[in-house]
Amino acid sequence: MTQINYDVAVIGSGPAGESAAMNVAKHGKSVVIIENRDEVGGGCTHKGTIPSKALRHAVHQVLQFNNNPMFREISKPIWLTFEQALQSANKVITKQVEMRNRFYGRNRVDVIKGTARFQDKNKLVISGGEHHNNVIKADHIVIATGSSPYRPAGIDFTHSRVFDSDTILNLKLTPKRIIIFGAGVIGCEYASIFSGLGCKVDLVNPTSSLLAFMDDEISDALSYHLRGHGVLIRHDENFESCQASDDNVKVTLTSGKTITADVFMWANGRSGNTAKLGLEKLDIKVNSRGQIEVDDNYQTSVEGISAAGDVIGWPSLASAAYDQGRSSVARFCGEEEYQVNQVPTGIYTIPEISSIGMTETELTKAKIPYEIGKAYFKDTGRAQITGETVGVLKLLFHSQTMELLGIHCFGDQAAEILHIGQAIMAQDGEANSIKYFLSHTFNYPTMAEAYRVAAINGLNRLAGD
Structure with a gap:
């Protein structure tokens, strides 16, 4: 057993672990990342954000081709298989891993392959790999182990027709029909992906609406367009059992309904990866989903x-x-600590969704006087050129001070468009005003121009026009 000393040890090489390690390295301190996968990048790169968004992009491109009348002159509509779409995702994953390895090498960040477990608050014992049984000692340790799909008892996830949101990437066929249980972000994104591949999708939602944390109008728009692409949404339904055979999967709901499909995907919740860390030795508490409680820093x-x-x-x-x-090691690096807040939401359905700030429901409950400005994509020159005319930009602003209170966008490039408004919302005082979009010129034609249209619409409504 060998002990290796570092200033900081980071468990996990996903986005949180990577940024913590890079911040430490930039301050001239020694740092090591311990990663239990064969390659760096964490669940984000290998199971979550990167593959699902690359899959979505491949499917979206095919839909654009199939729905464009110009291409009908040169080709019939085409359809991708799930495996073909996944090949595109795998190419992106490879590029991401190569890029991150270069970053670690350039910044002198050591990477150890293996599983870390606390021996005490400054020591980690490594299992597996060439450092098996070695001890990593560090003055500061960052836990960035990510999460895994929550798996309820009673579902045989080893069956070839039963998947969770990680193992769905191992699917070898393109199902004619798939049942997705859970209509949160992951469930809605995969409902878009599979419907775009021509699959019949049953999206089973335990609640009464999709993405209940979103603005109601945006949630309704997503429901409308998913249904328009053949997704059958079943609200207020709960799971009872799943029976998988060689031929199909039968899912029984508590309402008594039984649904049959080729494939079943469980997408209802995730749990923190803390079970193997030995946190009980340190009296670090986790909740029922394995998540660690932290303070504002x-x-x-x-x-x-x-x-x-x-x-x-x-x-x-x-x-x-x-x-x-980055913030989790700020104090150790002698930087000012900060709390990450006002985080924009990006949901990569087809069309995509992005949001920041308060919703109409929240503003009404808080008794904040507000007005609404809207720009429909179908009325913008850029959307008419690209053919991506489905969507709306919705601005919520204080009816007296003109302060931007919330931005909600549904449609092509929503996650990109949102950041223009986010920058204005972050300004202090009068600089945060819907009037900014009238006093500054936007390129034409662009999707960004929707801000000017929405601002005019909102101010006209405020004036009673």
């Missing part, structure tokens, strides 16, 4: 141990995890 209850990313729960977004990871 991502420090755990034990001095010298921080946690960031999906392992701490909400918002469980790669974008937030990068910022959390």
